[in-house]
Amino acid sequence: MMKKLMISDQKHQEIYVPKRITVIPGKSMQRRMFLASVGAIAAAFAAPRWVKAMAEPTGPSEHSQDSGRDAFFLLPLTKITIGGEFHRRVFDLIENNLLKLDIEKVYLDPFLSRQFPPDQWVFMGTGVLLRSAANFELFSGDSRISDKRKLITQKLISAQDESGYIGVRLLGATWKNNYEPEDAADIMQGFSAVHRHFGNAAALGTAEKLARAMMTAYPLGTEIRHEAIDLPEGFDDLYELTHDESYVDYYAYIPYESAAKSFGFIAGYEFPEDQIGRTQVHCYANFERSRGQLLLYRRRPDPQLLESSQQIIDFLCKRNGMYIIGSTGNNEQWRPPKNGSPETCATAYLLLLLHEMIRISGDLEYGDLMERTIYNALFAAPTGDSSKIRYHNPMEGVRAFEAPWKCCENNYRRVLSELPQMIYYASSGNIAINLFTGSQAEFSHIEPAGLIRMRQETAYPTGERILIYIDPQYEAEFSLTVRIPRWCNSARLKVNGQSMAIVPNDRKCIIHRRWTAGDKVEIELPMSIRIIKAPETVMGYTPDGIRAALPDPYAGRIAVLRGPQVFCLNHDLNARRNGNTVFEDDKVVIDPETLRGPMPDNTARPDGVHLSVKGWSSSGKISGKHDLDLLLTEYPDEGGTITYLYCSDIALSVPDEFTRFGEK
Numbered sequence: 001m002m003k004k005l006m007i008s009d010q011k012h013q014e015i016y017v018p019k020r021i022t023v024i025p026g027k028s029m030q031r032r033m034f035l036a037s038v039g040a041i042a043a044a045f046a047a048p049r050w051v052k053a054m055a056e057p058t059g060p061s062e063h064s065q066d067s068g069r070d071a072f073f074l075l076p077l078t079k080i081t082i083g084g085e086f087h088r089r090v091f092d093l094i095e096n097n098l099l100k101l102d103i104e105k106v107y108l109d110p111f112l113s114r115q116f117p118p119d120q121w122v123f124m125g126t127g128v129l130l131r132s133a134a135n136f137e138l139f140s141g142d143s144r145i146s147d148k149r150k151l152i153t154q155k156l157i158s159a160q161d162e163s164g165y166i167g168v169r170l171l172g173a174t175w176k177n178n179y180e181p182e183d184a185a186d187i188m189q190g191f192s193a194v195h196r197h198f199g200n201a202a203a204l205g206t207a208e209k210l211a212r213a214m215m216t217a218y219p220l221g222t223e224i225r226h227e228a229i230d231l232p233e234g235f236d237d238l239y240e241l242t243h244d245e246s247y248v249d250y251y252a253y254i255p256y257e258s259a260a261k262s263f264g265f266i267a268g269y270e271f272p273e274d275q276i277g278r279t280q281v282h283c284y285a286n287f288e289r290s291r292g293q294l295l296l297y298r299r300r301p302d303p304q305l306l307e308s309s310q311q312i313i314d315f316l317c318k319r320n321g322m323y324i325i326g327s328t329g330n331n332e333q334w335r336p337p338k339n340g341s342p343e344t345c346a347t348a349y350l351l352l353l354l355h356e357m358i359r360i361s362g363d364l365e366y367g368d369l370m371e372r373t374i375y376n377a378l379f380a381a382p383t384g385d386s387s388k389i390r391y392h393n394p395m396e397g398v399r400a401f402e403a404p405w406k407c408c409e410n411n412y413r414r415v416l417s418e419l420p421q422m423i424y425y426a427s428s429g430n431i432a433i434n435l436f437t438g439s440q441a442e443f444s445h446i447e448p449a450g451l452i453r454m455r456q457e458t459a460y461p462t463g464e465r466i467l468i469y470i471d472p473q474y475e476a477e478f479s480l481t482v483r484i485p486r487w488c489n490s491a492r493l494k495v496n497g498q499s500m501a502i503v504p505n506d507r508k509c510i511i512h513r514r515w516t517a518g519d520k521v522e523i524e525l526p527m528s529i530r531i532i533k534a535p536e537t538v539m540g541y542t543p544d545g546i547r548a549a550l551p552d553p554y555a556g557r558i559a560v561l562r563g564p565q566v567f568c569l570n571h572d573l574n575a576r577r578n579g580n581t582v583f584e585d586d587k588v589v590i591d592p593e594t595l596r597g598p599m600p601d602n603t604a605r606p607d608g609v610h611l612s613v614k615g616w617s618s619s620g621k622i623s624g625k626h627d628l629d630l631l632l633t634e635y636p637d638e639g640g641t642i643t644y645l646y647c648s649d650i651a652l653s654v655p656d657e658f659t660r661f662g663e664k
C-alpha cells in the first residue's frame with residue numbers, strides 16, 4: 001500500500017491552478033523587452049524588503065558563476081577545506097556512498113541501451129550526480145572520484161545521438177514524456193560543472209547540442225512536459241559559459257504544460273501560497289522555481305523576480321510553513337493536515353534557495369535558517385554512516401529506509417558538495433562568516449592584503465566558542481562580518497583579547513580594522529536550552545472549501561532546542577534506559593524544570609551531545625513522581641521517534657525565533 005502511495009505521490013500529477021499565468025508568445029517577447037528596460041534602470045525601483053540590506057556590488061569575481069550585481073561572491077571550492085561534522089558528513093558520503101555506487105549499471109547503461117518506452121515514468125538524475133562528482137573531485141582532489149567523473153562524462157557524451165538527444169527512450173520515442181527535460185537540464189548542468197572546473201570543451205559542446213535539441217523539441221510558445229525541475233539552472237549554466245542570450249530567453253519564457261495545471265513560466269512565477277491545502281503544491285518544485293527567478297534576476301534584474309523567494313521564506317517562518325527541523329512538506333507536497341515527513345529534495349532546495357538569497361542580498365539572517373536546516377533536516381536525511389539517503393524523513397515514527405530515490409539521493413549529494421561554499425562569503429573589502437565549523441579558507445580579493453588565510457577552530461554546535469585566525473599576507477584594512485544567530489542574545493566577541501561591542505538585535509557584527517598576520521577573533525555564542533512551542537494553527541481549507549486557520553497537528557506540544565540543534569526522543573534507547581518501561585511516545589510529558597545538559601553523547605554522531613529530562617508516561621500521572629528519566633538525542637539520531645512532546649508547564653515555552661524573521 002505504501003508503495004502504491006509513493007508511486008502516485010511521485011511527480012506525475014496535477015500540481016496547482018495558477019492565478020494568472022497564460023502564456024501568449026507575443027506577450028513573452030513584450031515582457032522580455034520590458035525586463036530589458038527594467039534591467040537598465042533597476043536601481044531606480046524599490047526592491048522588495050529582503051534586499052534592503054544589499055551590500056555594495058562585489059566588483060571582479062573569483063568565480064565564473066558570479067555576477068557583479070550580487071552582494072557576495074562565492075569562494076571557489078579549491079580555496080576551502082573543512083573540518084568537524086561537515087568534514088565527516090562530506091567524506092563519509094564520498095567513501096560510503098558515492099564511491100560504492102555501481103554508476104555504470106544504475107546511472108549510465110540506461111542511456112546507452114535506451115530501452116524505455118515513452119509511457120514509462122523514469123527519472124535518472126545522472127546529471128546531478130555528475131555535478132556532485134565534479135564538485136567533490138575539485139574539492140577533495142581524490143583521483144577515485146576523478147575516475148568516476150570522467151566515466152560519467154565520457155559515457156554521456158557517447159550516448160548523444162545525431163539529433164543531440166541524450167536520454168533513455170527508445171529510438172523514435174524521444175522527448176515524448178515525463179522527466180526527459182528534467183534529466184536533460186540536469187545533464188547540461190553536470191557538463192557545465194565539468195567544463196567550469198576542468199576546462200572540458202567536449203562536455204560543453206555536448207551540453208549545447210543537447211540544449212538545442214530540447215529547444216527544437218519544445219520551442220518557445222509550445223509547452224514543455226511536466227514541471228521540468230532544474231530547467232532554469234541547466235540553461236543558466238550554459239548562458240554563463242557562452243553568453244548566448246537565447247538560453248536565458250528559453251528558461252525565462254518556456255511555459256510548463258497545459259495552462260490548467262501549469263507552473264506558468266519562470267519569469268512570471270508566483271508562489272501559490274493560497275492554494276496550499278486545496279490542491280497539490282509541490283515543495284521542491286516551488287523552491288526550485290523561485291530559485292530559478294533568482295538565477296534570472298542575475299541576468300535581467302527585474303525586482304519582481306525577488307518577490308516569490310521572500311514570500312516563501314515569510315510563509316515558512318511567519319505563517320507556520322516549516323517544521324522545527326528546518327524543512328517542510330508531507331512527502332513531496334504542502335498539504336493538510338500538516339504531518340512532518342519532508343522530502344529530502346525539499347530540504348536540499350530550501351538550502352540552495354537560501355544560499356542564492358544570501359549571495360544576492362548580502363543578508364546573513366538567511367544563514368540562521370540554513371543552520372537550522374543543515375544540523376537537523378539535512379543531516380537526518382542519510383543513514384548514520386551516509387551510505388543511504390532517504391526520501392521520506394518522518395518527524396514521528398520509525399525512520400525507515402525505503403528504496404532509493406534518484407531525485408533525493410542526487411540532490412543530497414549536490415548540496416553536500418556545495419556546503420563548503422556556504423561557510424564564507426565575500427564582497428569588496430569584506431569577508432563574511434556565515435556558518436561556524438572547523439575550516440580554512442583563502443581569499444585574494446582585497447587589495448593590498450594579498451593572500452588572506454583564515455582558519456576557524458570550533459567544536460560548534462557542541463561547543464559555544466569559535467576561534468578565527470586571520471592571516472593577511474600584507475597588513476590591510478578590511479571588514480570581517482560575523483553572523484550572530486537570533487537564538488543567541490548574549491554573544492560575546494573579542495579581537496586580540498579586546499572585547500567588541502555587539503549591537504543588540506543586529507544579528508551580525510562587522511569588525512572593520514587594519515588586520516595583520518596573527519590576528520585572532522574569539523566568538524562566544526552561549527547556548528541556553530530553548531523550549532519552543534508548536535504553532536497553534538496552520539492555514540488550510542475546511543471540508544467546505546473555505547480557507548481558514550486550522551488546528552496545527554502539533555498544537556499544545558513543544559520541541560527542545562539548543563543553539564541550532566533540535567533534540568528528539570529515541571524510543572528504544574529510552575525504554576532500555578527506564579528498565580524496558582512500556583510507554584507511548586505521543587503520551588510522554590516532560591518536566592521542563594528538570595532539563596539538563598548538554599552531556600557528551602555519540603548516538604547521533606561522534607562528539608555529539610544529549611540533554612536529559614525527567615517526565616511522566618502520561619498526563620494523568622503528572623501530579624505524582626516522575627516515572628521516566630529520559631535522554632533527548634540530536635535530531636539526526638536514526639533511532640529518533642518523536643520530536644514534539646508534551647510539557648507540564650507550557651508557560652515556559654516560547655515561539656520559534658523564526659516567527660520574528662526579518663524583524664529587529
Ligand SMILES: [Zn+2]
Pocket residue numbers: 343344345346391405406407408409
Ligand atoms: Zn526527491
